[in-house]
Amino acid sequence: xxxxxxxxxxxxxxxxxxxxxxxxxxxxxxxxxxxxxxxxxxxxxxxxxxxxxxxxxxxxxxxxxxxxxxxxxxxxxxxxxxxxxxxxxxxxxxxxxxxxxxxxxxxxxxxxxxxxxxxxxxxxxxxxxxxxxxxxxxxxxxxxxxxxxxxxxxxxxxxxxxxxxxxxxxxxxxxxxxxxxxxxxxxxxxxxxxxxxxxxxxxxxxxxxxxxxxxxxxxxxxxxxxxxxxxxxxxxxxxxxxxxxxxxxxxxxxxxxxxxxxxxxxxxxxxxxxxxxxxxxxxx
Numbered sequence: 495x496x497x498x499x500x501x502x503x504x505x506x507x508x509x510x511x512x513x514x515x516x517x518x519x520x521x522x523x524x525x526x527x528x529x530x531x532x533x534x535x536x537x538x539x540x541x542x543x544x545x546x547x548x549x550x551x552x553x554x555x556x557x558x559x560x561x562x563x564x565x566x567x568x569x570x571x572x573x574x575x576x577x578x579x580x581x582x583x584x585x586x587x588x589x590x591x592x593x594x595x596x597x598x599x600x601x602x603x604x605x606x607x608x609x610x611x612x613x614x615x616x617x618x619x620x621x622x623x624x625x626x627x628x629x630x631x632x633x634x635x636x637x638x639x640x641x642x643x644x645x646x647x648x649x650x651x652x653x654x655x656x657x658x659x660x661x662x663x664x665x666x667x668x669x670x671x672x673x674x675x676x677x678x679x680x681x682x683x684x685x686x687x688x689x690x691x692x693x694x695x696x697x698x699x700x701x702x703x704x705x706x707x708x709x710x711x712x713x714x715x716x717x718x719x720x721x722x723x724x725x726x727x728x729x730x731x732x733x734x735x736x737x738x739x740x741x742x743x744x745x746x747x748x749x750x751x752x753x754x755x756x757x758x759x760x761x762x763x764x765x766x767x768x769x770x771x772x773x774x775x776x777x778x
Contacts, residue, residue, distance in 0.1 A: 495593075496542065497676050498558060500526040500583060501567035503533050505636070506598065509669035510565060510676075511536060517677050526557070548579035551586075558590035563676050566597045568612065572734055576611040581618050588622045594682060595619065596627040596675050598668075602687055603749045606740040625682035627675050632689035632757075633662040633741075633750050635771035638699065642775055644728070651700045651713045654721035658745035659693035661753045664766040671760040687754040690765040702769050706776055718743050 497514060501507045502525030514523050520540030527533045528547050537543050546553035548569050558564060564587050569579045580597070587595050597619055600612040612630075619626050645651055671688055675681045700713040716724070718739040725735035744750060757765055 495561040496522055496524045496559065496563075498524040498526060498544075498562050498564045498592075499567070500546075500548075500565065501569070502536065503527050503529070504567060504570070506665050506669060507567050509665050510567075510672050511541060513666075513669050513673045514676065515539060515541070517673060524562075548582055549574060551582045554582055554586035556590075558587050558592050560591040560593075562587075562590065562592040563594045564592050564596070565672055565676060566595060568598050568615070572611075572737065573731075577614045577618065580611075580615040584615075584619055584622050584624065588624055593625060594627060594676075595622075595624045596629055596672060596681075598672070599628050599630045601630050601632050601689065601750060601752065602685075603752050604741075604744055605747075605749060606737070606744040608737050608741055627681045627683075628685040629668070629672055629675065630685065630687050631668045632687075632752075633660050633745075634668070635662050635664045635690075635766065635768055636775075637662070639768075639771045639775035642703075645703065645711065646707065646709070649709055649711050651696050651703070651711060652716060652721070652724060653696050653713070653745075654716050654718040654739055654742035655696060655745040656715050657695060657697075658742075658748060659695045659751040660745055661689035661691075661693040661751050662768065663688070663690040663757055664771055667757060667761065667765045670763075671757055674760045674762075686756040686760060687752065688757040688760075689750075689753055690768075691753060691755070691758055692765075692767070693751040693753060694768050699768065699772075702772055706769075706772055 524542045525536050526544045526546050566583050569576045600609040696713045700711045704711045722735040722739040
């Protein structure tokens with residue numbers, strides 16, 4: 495039996511594996527990766543590696559074993575039918591008879607197009623009959639704090655979210671929730687709405703950046719169309735820029751401001767404040 499993590503060398507996956515190593519023996523962890531060379535550090539710590547690709551279903555044949563607990567981290571290839579990719583993993587898990595499949599989904603309140611693949615994947619998972627846990631991850635601090643260069647260059651936070659608020663949390667927070675589910679008991683057939691303890695707005699975010707940098711940074715709220723244009727001008731594909739602009743529309747509606755408390759309850763601690771994430775990013 496093993497705890498299997500797909501997308502293990504991605505941003506979230508590395509946090510999950512790192513935190514699992516603090517709780518269970520390395521030999522009980524299987525990291526599913528596309529490129530074994532990118533996981534050499536994990537192998538050196540005793541983690542088992544499995545090379546597989548969402549786009550090649552045959553690579554998942556025999557990868558899972560009966561009793562495994564699996565974390566399916568949603569793919570990030572928006573142009574390659576993510577639901578089909580996720581179905582590959584779910585089908586392989588069903589054939590093996592795993593004891594739990596946890597999936598990193600999107601908040602139940604989110605109506606933006608970004609949520610469509612997640613809702614469809616949830617339907618596939620529930621139809622499979624597998625014991626499941628839906629980890630409906632809210633927005634990540636790092637979606638903003640890892641993209642500070644243009645903010646600091648122009649002394650402005652530019653979004654299309656109006657006065658909307660976000661109950662975001664750090665990747666490490668969401669990883670801790672996944673680890674709690676994978677290593678705990680009684681999480682079969684559960685749905686967790688995961689979010690930060692406190693929602694914040696972009697005026698507040700700009701003020702926090704100003705406080706920590708000593709610069710005067712303002713928040714400029716623009717239309718979704720203008721925001722999408724800015725993103726494509728920065729090199730993002732048009733389709734993805736549209737998805738992000740759609741998320742901002744949802745933020746303005748309050749769809750990402752929900753604070754359920756599930757994340758803190760699962761991890762047993764308060765979630766990371768946005769100010770702390772800003773401080774880490776500025777040091778980085």
